[in-house]
Amino acid sequence: MLELKKKSVMFTGIQPTGSLTLGNYCGTMCSWGNLQKYYQCFFCVADLHALMSTGKKRAKYHSSKKILDMVALYLSCGVDPENNVIFVQSQIHTHSQLYWLLSNFCYFGELSRMTQFKQKSKHSQVDINLSLFCYPVLMAADILLYQTSYVSVGLDQKQHLELAQNIARRFNKLYGGIFTIPRVLINPTGFRVMALQDPQKKMSKSDANVNNTIFLLDDINIVRSKLKRSLTDSDFPAQVIYDPQRKPGVSNLLSIFSSLAEKTISQIELEFKDHQYSSFKQQLSDLVCDRISMIQKLYFSFRKDEDYLIDILKFGKKKAIHYSTENLYKVFKALDL
Numbered sequence: 481m482l483e484l485k486k487k488s489v490m491f492t493g494i495q496p497t498g499s500l501t502l503g504n505y506c507g508t509m510c511s512w513g514n515l516q517k518y519y520q521c522f523f524c525v526a527d528l529h530a531l532m533s534t535g536k537k538r539a540k541y542h543s544s545k546k547i548l549d550m551v552a553l554y555l556s557c558g559v560d561p562e563n564n565v566i567f568v569q570s571q572i573h574t575h576s577q578l579y580w581l582l583s584n585f586c587y588f589g590e591l592s593r594m595t596q597f598k599q600k601s602k603h604s605q606v607d608i609n610l611s612l613f614c615y616p617v618l619m620a621a622d623i624l625l626y627q628t629s630y631v632s633v634g635l636d637q638k639q640h641l642e643l644a645q646n647i648a649r650r651f652n653k654l655y656g657g658i659f660t661i662p663r664v665l666i667n668p669t670g671f672r673v674m675a676l677q678d679p680q681k682k683m684s685k686s687d688a689n690v691n692n693t694i695f696l697l698d699d700i701n702i703v704r705s706k707l708k709r710s711l712t713d714s715d716f717p718a719q720v721i722y723d724p725q726r727k728p729g730v731s732n733l734l735s736i737f738s739s740l741a742e743k744t745i746s747q748i749e750l751e752f753k754d755h756q757y758s759s760f761k762q763q764l765s766d767l768v769c770d771r772i773s774m775i776q777k778l779y780f781s782f783r784k785d786e787d788y789l790i791d792i793l794k795f796g797k798k799k800a801i802h803y804s805t806e807n808l809y810k811v812f813k814a815l816d817l
């Protein structure tokens with residue numbers, strides 16, 4: 481039962497904060513069904529990352545409910561729980577242990593240069609937690625513990641992946657080939673879904689303007705209305721052309737279309753060559769709503785059976801502890817601990 485079914489490991493994770501979005505889906509989740517055909521996949525619910533910078537007391541029920549919501553969504557996106565490992569980060573003690581060990585191989589300067597840290601800390605200098613700063617080291621620990629070859633993420637996480645590679649190389653240089661160097665897998669389209677009404681910024685769970693974000697569990701009529709109101713560009717003649725500099729709105733919609741329809745941007749441009757924005761948006765809306773309806777149908781059926789979801793996590797916990805302990809032990813040995 482604890483054997484790895486495929487040779488190379490793919491690792492990915494999502495924080496259980498807020499509801500998952502079309503950005504999460506196009507950035508990584510839409511490729512999970514395919515990736516599991518080729519790799520032994522580890523799907524992590526990154527709840528330790530979600531603690532970051534809250535500084536507030538959390539309701540117990542609230543967080544465990546969110547975790548089960550996430551597992552049901554993972555399954556709805558096609559993850560096969562029998563042949564892959566779905567687990568909750570905080571249930572696997574090795575993550576925090578390796579995090580500490582790796583922090584000795586990571587520099588203050590490197591962490592200070594992380595774009596996400598700079599963005600998140602720029603608004604307030606007062607309540608910046610140490611966890612916000614060290615978060616990429618925990619992410620490196622998540623990945624390196626499983627001898628991961630590939631990590632599927634959206635573009636916003638690429639810099640963190642590069643840091644994980646640097647930490648692994650640094651450690652290997654001193655102690656031999658302990659870690660596999662992970663490679664980043666970024667979807668050719670959908671790697672950075674932008675806010676619908678402000679395509680200069682990323683679509684995010686926590687956007688104050690809900691019309692900027694499509695949530696996977698949004699009511700379908702709301703999804704349609706958000707897409708209808710999404711910003712297109714005010715150039716004339718209005719053409720469906722990919723040009724993120726001059727046409728950020730339409731380019732964003734084209735990326736979403738491309739990642740859901742599995743067509744290249746050029747194919748879609750050709751398809752809508754003589755169409756108006758409204759007709760393009762209508763077809764995009766049908767595409768998004770079909771996909772979201774399918775996900776929701778599966779989600780509500782999986783979500784009803786809490787015992788099944790809990791069993792998946794128990795099984796995942798056992799496997800994740802098994803693999804990660806083996807690898808952590810190698811690190812302990814190398815460090816003479």
Ligand code: TYM
Nearest residue numbers: 492493494495503504507526622633634637671672673683
């Ligand atoms: P998180 O929870 O912020 O996002 C989860 C995944 O969704 C992608 N994503 C997007 N992709 C395209 N467009 C968007 N608008 C968009 N918004 C989110 C993210 O790139 C990510 O792939 N630190 C990670 C979670 C994590 C993890 C890991 C990931 C913890 N440990 C190890 C990979 C490997 C995070 O906060 O992702």
